[in-house]
Amino acid sequence: MAKLISSLELPLSPRPANKSLTDWLYAELRCAILDGRLKRGVRLPSTRDFALQHCVSRGIAMLVMEQLRDEGYLTSKTGAGTWVNERLPDDLLTVCARMPAKPEKAPAFLSTTTRAIRPFQSSDPDVTLFPIDIWSRLNSRHWRRATKALLGGGDSAGYAPLRNAIAEYLGTSRGVQCQASQVIVVTGTQQALDLVARLFIRPGESAWIEDPGYFAAAWALRNAGANIVPVPVDADGMDVKRGMQLAPRAKLAYVTPAHQAPLGVTMSLERRIALLRWAQSAKSIIVEDDYDSEFRFSGVPIPALQGLDKTGSVIFIGSFNKVLFPSLRLGYIIVPEQLMDKVLRMKYQMDLWANSINQAVLTDFIVDGHLGRHLRRMRETYAERRCALQDAAEKYVGDSLQLSGMHAGLATPAFYRAPVASREFEREAADQGIDATSLERYSVSKRRIRGVLLGFAAFESREINHGMQKLAAVVEKFERNTKH
Amino acid sequence: MAKLISSLELPLSPRPANKSLTDWLYAELRCAILDGRLKRGVRLPSTRDFALQHCVSRGIAMLVMEQLRDEGYLTSKTGAGTWVNERLPDDLLTVCARMPAKPEKAPAFLSTTTRAIRPFQSSDPDVTLFPIDIWSRLNSRHWRRATKALLGGGDSAGYAPLRNAIAEYLGTSRGVQCQASQVIVVTGTQQALDLVARLFIRPGESAWIEDPGYFAAAWALRNAGANIVPVPVDADGMDVKRGMQLAPRAKLAYVTPAHQAPLGVTMSLERRIALLRWAQSAKSIIVEDDYDSEFRFSGVPIPALQGLDKTGSVIFIGSFNKVLFPSLRLGYIIVPEQLMDKVLRMKYQMDLWANSINQAVLTDFIVDGHLGRHLRRMRETYAERRCALQDAAEKYVGDSLQLSGMHAGLATPAFYRAPVASREFEREAADQGIDATSLERYSVSKRRIRGVLLGFAAFESREINHGMQKLAAVVEKFERNTKH
Incomplete structure (x- = not known):
């Protein structure tokens, strides 16, 4: 039968400042039951003794006991007292172990908030405008x-x-x-x-x-x-x-x-x-x-x-x-x-x-x-930036990088002559601090495409010029390697 | 070969105030081509004549023609003029017919904005608080x-x-x-x-x-x-x-x-x-x-x-x-x-x-x-309303409608004795201006349940009382029918 533990002195963790007495006591007792400090079948002290031991009012002690009884952790019988339920299975015994802290992580592509936007990241509008x-x-x-x-x-x-x-x-x-x-x-x-x-x-x-x-x-x-x-x-x-x-x-x-x-x-x-x-x-x-x-x-x-x-x-x-x-x-x-x-x-x-x-x-x-006005304004801005991209390409890369007609959108495909996989081109550009999305990412049939996508919408002329110079170095490197 | 229609006097719909000349002219010509007023192979007048006929500048006429050419509606050859494309299939000929006006409609359950919330609609919180x-x-x-x-x-x-x-x-x-x-x-x-x-x-x-x-x-x-x-x-x-x-x-x-x-x-x-x-x-x-x-x-x-x-x-x-x-x-x-x-x-x-x-x-x-404060406030409010519902049920319906314990939530199941399908109960209540959702709607196995769901969260005591009187009439009607 249930052994008496009316002298129970269960050590409880100190109450955190943001927890009410009831919440704290409830959580502590539940944990004690689940991690086995309060064994199955064990009889609890009376609410009066319990309240005295833990410096809480008897009302709180009763509330907590009732709650635990409602949830099936305890059983009580009028006049006979309160026990920890016999049917608590052993396999719950470690549930209260604190989980280890774990750093935030997510596959990079699932989050855009952590990456800085740099030329020529292709899908971004200019939100600053x-x-x-x-x-x-x-x-x-x-x-x-x-x-x-x-x-x-x-x-x-x-x-x-x-x-x-x-x-x-x-x-x-x-x-x-x-x-x-x-x-x-x-x-x-x-x-x-x-x-x-x-x-x-x-x-x-x-x-x-x-x-x-x-x-x-x-x-x-x-x-x-x-x-x-x-x-x-x-x-x-x-x-x-x-x-x-x-x-x-x-x-x-x-x-x-x-x-x-x-x-x-x-x-x-x-x-x-x-x-x-x-x-x-x-x-x-x-x-x-x-x-x-x-x-x-x-x-x-x-x-x-x-x-x-x-x-x-x-x-x-x-x-x-x-x-x-x-x-x-x-x-x-x-x-x-x-x-x-x-x-x-x-x-x-x-x-x-x-x-x-x-x-x-x-x-x-x-x-x-406002939508109409915003669209007109952005269309003008993006058209200017598109021109800046075209000019910069002509100035720094010449025939080695062919930009498409670019009649619309926030980005343009750019095709190069060097026989390099565009994933490799993308990697090299990234090493130089430039985003040039490989068109092969869009290739459903996994066909090779010697081209990358260059976004121009989110970048001012200065950034575009600067970015194109870096891109020119990438193009030049691959062309030089090809000639060897 | 293409017949000359340089005397073309295509009737165009008047320009709406909110459309630019270019947009209007473009839309009118495109429609004329698609609905067959401008036949395939027909030659258009020169942009100069065209501009004169329709009181637009020659620049606009050229812009519109170019656009239609880019899109494949027209073909032009330097020195020889501009034709409606031969390859336009006949099956597009009625595309410009105006669509008939159609009233808004959607299955009722897909929209909550059109229905008034009345007792005892079961899923609504009280947003006014x-x-x-x-x-x-x-x-x-x-x-x-x-x-x-x-x-x-x-x-x-x-x-x-x-x-x-x-x-x-x-x-x-x-x-x-x-x-x-x-x-x-x-x-x-x-x-x-x-x-x-x-x-x-x-x-x-x-x-x-x-x-x-x-x-x-x-x-x-x-x-x-x-x-x-x-x-x-x-x-x-x-x-x-x-x-x-x-x-x-x-x-x-x-x-x-x-x-x-x-x-x-x-x-x-x-x-x-x-x-x-x-x-x-x-x-x-x-x-x-x-x-x-x-x-x-x-x-x-x-x-x-x-x-x-x-x-x-x-x-x-x-x-x-x-x-x-x-x-x-x-x-x-x-x-x-x-x-x-x-x-x-x-x-x-x-x-x-x-x-x-x-x-x-x-x-x-x-x-x-704020969340904690709001939750506490709503919990108190909803608890009061739950009591009001219980009181009203006892007062007006007595043993004929048994409310569940209602320990939580925004609604409570209510079970009645009369042998009536709950869909029928729901219908009769709706006729009396009361929402009492049939529990059979929740029955996955289509089992019969003599009960309805009564929401109390979004209603003040007065509404609850009033609603319960109406519901009492529904209950009474079914009980009376049963005794006959």
């Missing part, structure tokens, strides 16, 4: 008048005024044909891709992807179980005929018609039409990612492929995260009407809805004309 | 000093100071044993469930779920292809032995040990230990959803099952969305160390990272002690 004051003012305005509806649950499709603003903006500036009722607000391109891939791909089904192409789209498709079919890209965009030879019954085609990721070419009208026709006959979905299309430096922006589609084959996706700032986390999907319920339901089942206040602020930012 | 002024002030503070790092890309695991604050908060208040390095910030419970289900379930594998249980967890599991195994719940929580009989090799078990959804019972220590032992031997994952555990009215909160786990079998998930306000969209997953890289990578591939400013504001809210 974002009109923080305006955004902040709109933000305060919404918080001052925060309504119950805005704080409460949201709408899975998005905040209604934002959906209207997006439909309007895309109609005017991107040639997208849609109603507000076809807009779903998401956290960005990646969530859009993930959602669409899950919804339209069953494991083993084929999906076309541009090659070279956007690797994060490949992740989303692979996570959905897709059989990835790399379709080559040339100066007219994805080679649709080749796609039809490779996988005529593919379930989905992922394309970046306005500004191909990463090569920056525009898909020709002929290819666009061929793609639409194929999708219609194969009953496939075209996912049009409007990648970096907002920053076009020559001509007016190429209208969306979606605007040509009259059979509901195109799902159009885009994001405000690069246009405004990457930590915003708001983007959109434009869904053909007949697919709307299906896509919306999936969005709901993935994460319900997006943050409402941020959506309300963004709505004002668009409707009050 | 949220300290908007404090949150707003912290928000302004962060915007005033918004750094490049905060506007730029984020960390997929979450904002580092928030991860620290969450680890601290959960350790102290929930008995969770974790380091900041085990925390991943997500948008809420639903994203957490979706992520975990996708990662640990392969199509066809079994997953235990409490029955009755949280339907949105079942969605996430089904979307991942799980074979859902409903495991009965009694006063001690999920019947683990039964689960082991039904599906001994299940890959995952979803449980709400602190406060079962929807019945509100607490899982006994014995069951907790049995569940951990099973998970360890079957190499399964336990997903512990800390559902509404923060609002516990009697005793101190039951510590997390996770705190008992020493083999890394438990993934712990929780949310700030109900504790603070539902449109916030921030929650967390606590991941065993050996699984961290895997879970983090998936989070990245799903939607990169969460909004950084909101995370920074939440961090201050926790660290400055």
Whole structure:
């Protein structure tokens, strides 16, 4: 039977300043039970003795005992006392051992906060030019008048005024044909891709992807179980005929018609039409990612492929995260009407809805004309920087590094002559303090590409010039080695 | 060959006030080509004539022509003129037909913004008591000093100071044993469930779920292809032995040990230990959803099952969305160390990272002690309302409606005697202006339950009293019918 331990003098750790007496006593007793200092079957002293021993009120002692009894650590019987439960298994005995301190760590690519942005890091906009004051003012305005509806649950499709603003903006500036009722607000391109891939791909089904192409789209498709079919890209965009030879019954085609990721070419009208026709006959979905299309430096922006589609084959996706700032986390999907319920339901089942206040602020930012002004300003700035990059390349690298036309976007591909793998080029550049992303990272078929991606958007002319001189040294080194 | 139409007098729609000349002219010509008013092969007038006819400058006419040529709608040859492209297929001819206006619509359950909250809607906190002024002030503070790092890309695991604050908060208040390095910030419970289900379930594998249980967890599991195994719940929580009989090799078990959804019972220590032992031997994952555990009215909160786990079998998930306000969209997953890289990578591939400013504001809210104060205040308020509900039930419904113990949460199950399906009860209550969610909605096995869920958190005593009188009429009606 239970042995008496009414003289129990269980050593307890001193109470931390931020813990209440109850919390502390509870935690100490629970630990003592779990790590075996209080053995199974052992009888505890009366709450009166207990309170005296540990200098707490009897009320607290009773509260703690009751709690432990409710949770099954103790058993008590009126008049007979309280025991540590017999059924506590031995395998819990070390649970209270303190865990060792452990430094923060995460794979480098999962975090952008720890790395410094240096030329020519390719995906970053220049956030220092974002009109923080305006955004902040709109933000305060919404918080001052925060309504119950805005704080409460949201709408899975998005905040209604934002959906209207997006439909309007895309109609005017991107040639997208849609109603507000076809807009779903998401956290960005990646969530859009993930959602669409899950919804339209069953494991083993084929999906076309541009090659070279956007690797994060490949992740989303692979996570959905897709059989990835790399379709080559040339100066007219994805080679649709080749796609039809490779996988005529593919379930989905992922394309970046306005500004191909990463090569920056525009898909020709002929290819666009061929793609639409194929999708219609194969009953496939075209996912049009409007990648970096907002920053076009020559001509007016190429209208969306979606605007040509009259059979509901195109799902159009885009994001405000690069246009405004990457930590915003708001983007959109434009869904053909007949697919709307299906896509919306999936969005709901993935994460319900997006943050409402941020959506309300963004709505004002668009409707009050700040988005248009910001886009124009950034387009001019980026155009200047693009020129600075071109000039610097001509000055320091000459024919050895050929920059692409760069009609749009935040980065440009640059091709070199030396027969060096672009991963090796990337490594050498990194050693010189320069980010030059290997185009092979975008190669779905693992084809070798003698080129790197150079971002220019986030850097001033001085930085661009300085960076290009370092890059010239890299190019020169490889060319010299080749000649030997 | 191409016929001359230099006398072309294409009727164009008038220019809208908000469109530039260039945009308007471009859109009109493109539409004319696509809807067949400008036929394939037709030759356009010179830019000079064109400019004269349409009262635009020659520069604009050239710009528009060039753009259309770049996009493949037109072909031009120096000296010979410009033609509409021959290769435009006929099947694009109606693309410019204006889309009919369409009213907004979405399945009702996807939107919470349109419905009024009325007693006893079960999932809502009282957002009117949220300290908007404090949150707003912290928000302004962060915007005033918004750094490049905060506007730029984020960390997929979450904002580092928030991860620290969450680890601290959960350790102290929930008995969770974790380091900041085990925390991943997500948008809420639903994203957490979706992520975990996708990662640990392969199509066809079994997953235990409490029955009755949280339907949105079942969605996430089904979307991942799980074979859902409903495991009965009694006063001690999920019947683990039964689960082991039904599906001994299940890959995952979803449980709400602190406060079962929807019945509100607490899982006994014995069951907790049995569940951990099973998970360890079957190499399964336990997903512990800390559902509404923060609002516990009697005793101190039951510590997390996770705190008992020493083999890394438990993934712990929780949310700030109900504790603070539902449109916030921030929650967390606590991941065993050996699984961290895997879970983090998936989070990245799903939607990169969460909004950084909101995370920074939440961090201050926790660290400055506002979360603790808010929780205490809400706990008191909700406890009062719970009493008001109990009192009202005793006064107006007596023995005919039995309310559960209600130790925690924002809602309580209420069981009635009349042999009426709870969907029917729910419908009748709705007709009387009362929300009484049928418990059958939570029944995974479609078992009949004579009970409804009554939320009390978002309603003042007066509303609760008034609502209970209406509910009494519903109960009475069904009891009267039964006696006939």
